[in-house]
Amino acid sequence: MRGRVRVRFLDTSPLRSSQPFRDLWIGTSVSQLGGQIANVAVLAQVWDLTGSPVGTGAIGLATGLPMVLFGLLGGTLADTFDRRAVVRATTAGQLLAAAGLCAQALVENRNVLLLLTLVAMGTSCSALGAPARRTFPVRLLPGDQVAAGLALTNVSFQAAMLAGPAMAGLIIARWDFPAAYAAQAVATAVSVVAVIRLPAMEPEGADAAGGRRRPERGGWRIVLHRPTLWGSMATDLSATLLAMPIALFPLVNETRFGGSPQTLGLFLSAVAVGGITAGLLSGTVTRWRRSGLVQLSAAGIWGLALACFGLAGPLWLALGCLAVAGAADTVSVVTRSALVQLETPDAYRGRVSSVEHVIGVAGPELGNFRGGLLASTTSAAFSLVFGGLSAILAIAAVAATNAPLRAYRTPPAAAKPTVQGVADAAATPG
Numbered sequence: 001m002r003g004r005v006r007v008r009f010l011d012t013s014p015l016r017s018s019q020p021f022r023d024l025w026i027g028t029s030v031s032q033l034g035g036q037i038a039n040v041a042v043l044a045q046v047w048d049l050t051g052s053p054v055g056t057g058a059i060g061l062a063t064g065l066p067m068v069l070f071g072l073l074g075g076t077l078a079d080t081f082d083r084r085a086v087v088r089a090t091t092a093g094q095l096l097a098a099a100g101l102c103a104q105a106l107v108e109n110r111n112v113l114l115l116l117t118l119v120a121m122g123t124s125c126s127a128l129g130a131p132a133r134r135t136f137p138v139r140l141l142p143g144d145q146v147a148a149g150l151a152l153t154n155v156s157f158q159a160a161m162l163a164g165p166a167m168a169g170l171i172i173a174r175w176d177f178p179a180a181y182a183a184q185a186v187a188t189a190v191s192v193v194a195v196i197r198l199p200a201m202e203p204e205g206a207d208a209a210g211g212r213r214r215p216e217r218g219g220w221r222i223v224l225h226r227p228t229l230w231g232s233m234a235t236d237l238s239a240t241l242l243a244m245p246i247a248l249f250p251l252v253n254e255t256r257f258g259g260s261p262q263t264l265g266l267f268l269s270a271v272a273v274g275g276i277t278a279g280l281l282s283g284t285v286t287r288w289r290r291s292g293l294v295q296l297s298a299a300g301i302w303g304l305a306l307a308c309f310g311l312a313g314p315l316w317l318a319l320g321c322l323a324v325a326g327a328a329d330t331v332s333v334v335t336r337s338a339l340v341q342l343e344t345p346d347a348y349r350g351r352v353s354s355v356e357h358v359i360g361v362a363g364p365e366l367g368n369f370r371g372g373l374l375a376s377t378t379s380a381a382f383s384l385v386f387g388g389l390s391a392i393l394a395i396a397a398v399a400a401t402n403a404p405l406r407a408y409r410t411p412p413a414a415a416k417p418t419v420q421g422v423a424d425a426a427a428t429p430g
Contacts, residue, residue: 010155010280011148011287014141020198021140021149027194028133029156031091034187036164038101041172041180042119045105049112060365062116063123067361070127071354078132078350083201087136090129091195095188097122102181131353138341138349139201143411147291147338154334155279161272204346223355228343231398231405232295232336233356237363238394239299239332243306243387244367245325251380257315270319274326279334291335292408296399298332301325303391310384342410 015022046055077086100118109115137149171180223229249267257263288294302325309321337356344352367387375383399406 010151011145012152014137014145014149014152017142017145018140021137023194023197024136024140025149025152025156027191028153029160030187031191032157032160033164033167034098034184036160037168037171037180037187038098038184040165040168041105041177041184042101042115044172045115045177046112049110049115055112058112058116059119062120064361064365066120066124067127068358070124071130071357071361073354074128074357075131075351075354077128078135078353079203079347080350081203083132083135083139083203083350084195084198085200086132087129088192088195090125090132091188091192093125093128094122095185095192097125098181098185098188102178102185105177105181127357130357131350134337134353134357135341135346135349136198136201139346140198143342146342147334147410148287150337151279151330151334154330155276158272158275158279158330162269162276203350222344222348223352226343227402227404228292228408229340229352231402232292232339232343233359234398235295235299235395235405236332236336237359238398239302239329239391240360240363241367241370242394243303243384243391244364244371245306245309245322245384245387246364247368247372248375248380248383251375252309252318252384255380256313256318263315266315266319267322270322271326271329274323274328275330277323278327278330289409289412290407291339291410292405295332295335295339296395296406298328298335299395300392301328302332303388303395305388307385307388307392310381310388338410339408343408 015025042059043056046059049055074086074090097118100121101115104114104118137153138146141149167183168180171183223233246268249264253259253264253267305321305325305328309318309325312318312321340352340356341349371383371387374386378386
């Protein structure tokens with residue numbers, strides 16, 4: 001009976017079974033919190049310097065373009081060099097950018113281009129290291145614990161989204177921008193230490209002496225050749241491209257709930273609360289081996305919840321719909337991430353992870369643009385309902401045409417995979 005109760009909650013076994021994963025999780029969690037604090041500081045400082053929504057909009061340009069461009073390059077790096085070395089170098093670059101942000105705030109910089117350049121520098125380093133970092137859990141954990149490890153990482157990210165902005169407000173109000181950027185620098189330094197403590201993780205097939213190697217050909221084409229991979233990514237793209245709601249929040253708030261900034265904040269918090277709740281109760285989901293079916297179902301629930309949000313009248317119902325959407329998104333992200341890592345041969349993981357990373361970045365941004373454009377010619381309610389139902393239909397089409405994804409099962413319990421050298425049999429798809 002006790003085991004049944006445990007299985008419903010967050011599975012923390014990866015933190016107990018793998019010290020390297022525990023170190024990585026702690027470093028990543030602290031870094032994510034520092035990143036959220038810095039995001040608020042950048043937004044506030046750019047507004048202080050420009051007083052223009054064009055200025056704050058330029059932050060998206062300074063982060064979005066490097067994410068796409070350097071994310072793809074990072075995939076090749078991850079399949080060419082020791083992945084720990086790649087993440088160590090790129091995280092050190094992020095630390096340098098954070099120190100630069102702190103320095104420009106200390107000297108009371110008034111040049112917004114300098115600020116955005118430092119933001120772009122930090123984002124570029126993050127994007128270069130992201131594909132390699134995504135491969136860590138599958139190398140540090142047994143196959144049956146990968147989904148649980150990703151759920152733990154997602155919970156820490158959702159917690160940072162909730163706590164980071166509030167902490168940033170307090171820090172900036174009391175000590176101003178330099179303290180907020182200093183908090184990010186300290187958090188990034190913790191992440192550097194955590195990465196240094198990890199074992200070396202050469203890509204499969206690398207020279208035993210380490211160093212550079214030529215990646216296997218077809219690194220990106222493998223996504224198209226494996227139905228489970230393209231189906232999982234197509235499911236995620238359908239959900240975000242067709243039903244992303246964030247850009248519509250101000251309009252919904254203005255037309256339906258009086259435009260209160262507190263209500264607008266509740267919209268964002270409701271999504272995060274739903275995500276954290278799903279993460280804390282993810283023990284059951286991460287133990288379900290039919291992860292392809294779980295992702296398809298969760299993505300469909302995301303679309304349905306957002307369509308219902310478009311029709312919701314009372315505020316409590318609107319917030320409830322957003323919480324359900326946030327929970328479904330967390331389940332979908334965790335199951336997709338585990339499936340992609342487990343289904344990809346290690347020699348290709350960096351490049352496949354870079355494709356997943358770019359889809360994860362570009363899909364929501366394009367989805368927000370699509371939603372705002374449609375709402376400008378119709379209404380927020382129509383855009384939300386049409387987008388949610390369109391996402392459901394697209395996801396149903398993927399499910400109907402992709403039997404391998406529907407039938408996919410995660411590997412059973414297995415021995416801990418080797419992280420030293422070239423042997424990585426536990427991570428090779430069977």
